[in-house]
Amino acid sequence: MSAPGDNLKTNASRLWDTLMEMAKIGPGIAGGNNRQTLTDEDSEGRHLFQRWCEEAGCTMGVDTMGNMFATRAGEDSEALPVYVGSHLDTQPTGGKYDGVLGVLSGLEIIRTLNDLGIKTKHPIVVTNWTNEEGTRFAPPMLSSGVFAGLHAQDWAYDREDSEGLKFGDELRRIGWVGDEVVGAREMHAFFELHIEQGPILEAEGKDIGVVTHGQGLNWLQVTLTGKEQHTGSTPMPMRRNAGLGMAKVTQLAHDIAMSHQPKALGAVGQCDVYPNSRNIIPGRVVFTIDFRSPDFDIQADMEARLRAGVAEIAAELGLEGEVEVVGHFDPVTFNDDCVGAVRRAAERLGYSHMDIVSGAGHDACWINRVTPTAMVMCPCVDGLSHNEAEDISPEWAEAGTNVLFHAVVETAEIVT
Numbered sequence: 410m411s412a413p414g415d416n417l418k419t420n421a422s423r424l425w426d427t428l429m430e431m432a433k434i435g436p437g438i439a440g441g442n443n444r445q446t447l448t449d450e451d452s453e454g455r456h457l458f459q460r461w462c463e464e465a466g467c468t469m470g471v472d473t474m475g476n477m478f479a480t481r482a483g484e485d486s487e488a489l490p491v492y493v494g495s496h497l498d499t500q501p502t503g504g505k506y507d508g509v510l511g512v513l514s515g516l517e518i519i520r521t522l523n524d525l526g527i528k529t530k531h532p533i534v535v536t537n538w539t540n541e542e543g544t545r546f547a548p549p550m551l552s553s554g555v556f557a558g559l560h561a562q563d564w565a566y567d568r569e570d571s572e573g574l575k576f577g578d579e580l581r582r583i584g585w586v587g588d589e590v591v592g593a594r595e596m597h598a599f600f601e602l603h604i605e606q607g608p609i610l611e612a613e614g615k616d617i618g619v620v621t622h623g624q625g626l627n628w629l630q631v632t633l634t635g636k637e638q639h640t641g642s643t644p645m646p647m648r649r650n651a652g653l654g655m656a657k658v659t660q661l662a663h664d665i666a667m668s669h670q671p672k673a674l675g676a677v678g679q680c681d682v683y684p685n686s687r688n689i690i691p692g693r694v695v696f697t698i699d700f701r702s703p704d705f706d707i708q709a710d711m712e713a714r715l716r717a718g719v720a721e722i723a724a725e726l727g728l729e730g731e732v733e734v735v736g737h738f739d740p741v742t743f744n745d746d747c748v749g750a751v752r753r754a755a756e757r758l759g760y761s762h763m764d765i766v767s768g769a770g771h772d773a774c775w776i777n778r779v780t781p782t783a784m785v786m787c788p789c790v791d792g793l794s795h796n797e798a799e800d801i802s803p804e805w806a807e808a809g810t811n812v813l814f815h816a817v818v819e820t821a822e823i824v825t
């Protein structure tokens with residue numbers, strides 16, 4: 410395949426301005442974003458993205474999970490498109506770049522191809538996957554998971570947020586139920602640019618991460634049920650304290666992850682305590698353990714030990730214990746050819762680069778099941794993400810977008 414000349418670059422200042430425009434929608438309270446999936450702010454961001462894509466001559470398709478597909482036509486209408494994208498939804502205290510860089514860098518590729526009058530054999534499709542974060546509606550990567558056949562749409566539509574609102578109802582409410590059958594689209598390849606969300610690239614002084622693998626993820630939701638009682642007048646031995654159980658299981662999850670260093674991570678990020686009154690012993694707690702590992706066996710061991718530990722702690726404290734898997738995917742190996750295109754692009758463009766395993770989950774982890782897929786990563790300051798202070802340099806955004814541009818265009822095949 411003809412590789413783009415090393416002089417082919419995207420327009421870094423236009424990309425940066427576009428990122429800053431999108432960041433104005435669903436602003437956080439500390440400089441980041443709160444544009445959670447299926448909120449009015451999400452819809453506003455979608456409309457802005459659609460307007461920009463249509464101004465760039467793309468046609469927009471939307472499927473029944475709200476996934477957005479902006480197509481730039483190719484010269485060969487029979488050729489399957491090369492897809493490029495990520496997600497526009499953010500965490501409640503998210504940054505301006507997590508996901509958003511991957512969508513808007515795809516738009517920048519279209520704009521650059523238009524500027525340069527370059528035609529490609531394969532169409533190119535810029536994609537926004539609905540509900541990558543999974544924070545409002547678990548699991549993460551929900552809609553790319555439905556697209557890749559991992560989840561049924563009906564099951565996804567029934568997912569509820571903490572207020573009991575259903576995914577399908579909220580998608581209808583914001584007016585983004587598309588008419589395309591989800592998963593019907595066929596792809597030639599998929600590429601995703603994403604900030605690393607960890608400290609490795611910055612610490613190693615590398616501008617580009619060539620992502621060869623992705624960690625596996627396991628979200629275990631634990632429900633412990635004891636008895637609401639007066640905190641002041643109930644003798645200690647008589648208590649069935651679900652809050653104490655949560656503390657013990659939280660420590661257990663940490664200890665299990667520490668026993669598999671450096672190939673495991675574990676934490677509790679979300680918990681609900683009922684009735685959450687200062688002078689009532691918690692009668693029920695619901696909390697989620699986020700386990701990660703690049704190793705299948707470690708992932709399985711962590712879940713087994715956690716389940717056994719919950720049973721022991723529940724018995725010790727007189728609680729009922731329940732563990733439900735609310736998010737899961739196995740460790741991922743990305744496609745060699747696509748990874749090679751990313752690596753060649755970094756070399757051709759002269760960017761410092763290294764192979765890396767993605768710590769975070771991404772839509773690419775699911776799309777890799779249905780088409781050859783690879784990811785490009787750029788550093789983020791102090792490795793910080795899922796925090797409003799998430800930050801990247803314009804130079805890192807530029808490097809990541811240029812590498813993505815070359816990998817996508819090489820795969821889409823320039824037609825001279």
Ligand code: HGY
Nearest residue numbers: 541542549769770771
């Ligand atoms: O949880 C994740 O890894 C992703 O950021 N949703």
Ligand code: MN
Nearest residue numbers: 507508541603
């Ligand atoms: Mn993300």
Ligand code: MN
Nearest residue numbers: 500507542795
């Ligand atoms: Mn994220």
